[in-house]
Amino acid sequence: MSRLQVVSGKGGTGKTTVAAALALALADEGKRTLLVEVEGRQGIAQLFGTEALPYEERKIATAPGGGEVYALAIDAEQALLDYLQMFYKLGSAGRALRKIGAIDFATTIAPGLRDVLLTGKACEAVRRKDKKGAFLYDHVVMDAPPTGRITRFLNVNDEMAGLAKIGPIHNQAQAVMRVLKSAETAVHLVTLLEEMPVQETADGIAELRAAGLPVGRVIVNMVRPEVLDxxxxxxxxxxxxxxxxxxxxxxxxxxxxxxxxxxxxxxxxxxxxxxxxERHALEQEQRAVLGELDLPVAELPLLPEDMDLTGLYELATELRKQGLS
Structure with missing residues (x-):
């Protein structure tokens, strides 16, 4: 399994729920997983019933077999402070920049910079090692932006490396893209068995492939049970x-x-x-479209109640059964 699992999908398909269930599935049997949020919606905290996540890695769940799930809500401003300290040793000067609003101004006038910081922080977590030289996290799962902008979001460091020809910014951008375009990464797209989400999934896969980004699986969420043969x-x-x-x-x-x-x-x-x-026929048509994408397809059931921790564990079990662990 790739160490960085990126989960995207059209709005309303349940990508945050799938990302959380995937983190639980990957943390099975003693492994440690980091679940990363980049959109500032605090969706992970709501799913796990915890307080709003700060800009720090916090344990939020224990998986079957003793595995652990940590979560991090990446804040672009805090990530920029980390970046300034890492490469320019600004320390208190960086904090002063934040107080006068310079950091917020920079991320606002250069929207691509925000994505650079978010992807960079996630890839840093993928590469981070402990004192013994082992990876701190077995897997990092990113609850990523929707399908419509996932390719640009992940590919922004390629553009940054082209703009900054030398120096730490260039080197950092290249290091991030080495992770994102390698076998260490898999981008999964979540969809429903409906025409618009399936079409957007197909378009997203084509864009990802054209950009040289590694596509993982299609995950069909909220599949209704078949009551008639x-x-x-x-x-x-x-x-x-x-x-x-x-x-x-x-x-x-x-x-x-x-x-x-x-x-x-x-x-x-x-x-x-x-x-x-009629609905069954339409769903079979969409399954046929997904089958033409030449990718593994996993299906998750429509759960009868509002999503809670019990539901997340059920979905994690389904993902493990289908090889996503």
Whole structure:
């Protein structure tokens, strides 16, 4: 498994939930995972039921087998202070720049700089080692920006390396891109079995491949269970109205006579069956589109309740079963 797992997806597909479940799955059996947030939404804190995450790595969960999940909400201003201290030894001068608003001004007038800082901090966590020379984290999972801007977000250091031909900025940008374009990284795209998310996923994969960024898997989220098999679907499309009424009557739901309880239930049941058959056909079409992308596809079920820690552990178990651990 790649050590940096980037999770993106169209808004509304549940990419933050999938990223959190993936971090739990990767932390199985004693491993240590860092879950990174870069959009400032505090979605990770909400999922795990913790206070808002500060700009520090904090343990938020224990995975089966004793593994640990840490989380970090990367703040661009704090990351820039780290950067200034690391390469220019500014120390208190860097903090003074923040007080007068210079850092916020810099990240505002140069939006690409913010992405440079965010990706740089994540890659620093990937490369960081302890005193014994072992990697501090077995995996880093990034809850990344949506599919529409993921390629530009990850590729921004390539542009920065081209602008700064020499010096620490150039070297740092190149070091980040060596991680992002290597086998150490995998970019997963989360989608639903719906036309727009699937099309955006296909477009995102094409952009990532064109930029030379490593694509991992497509993760289909919130998959509804199949309640009818192919034969039952065919029957639902052709079964006579009267036959359904007789079956309901024989099941004890009132007489099949016209206007009876069984008779009144027929039309709603047949309508529901027709809607299910239509949705099933559309989902199969989208599965076929995903199959043409030449990537592994994982599917996660639609959970019946609002997402909580129990649900995250369920999804993590599903990801492990499907080889994402």
């Amino acid at each position: 192919a034969a039952e679907l065919d029957l639902a499309r052709t079964v006579p109205h009267t036959a359904v009424a007789r079956a309901l009557s024989s099941a004890g739901l009132g007489g099949a006579r016209r206007g009876g309880q069984a008779e009144r239930l027929v039309d709603p049941l047949l309508t529901q069956a027709a809607e299910y058959a």
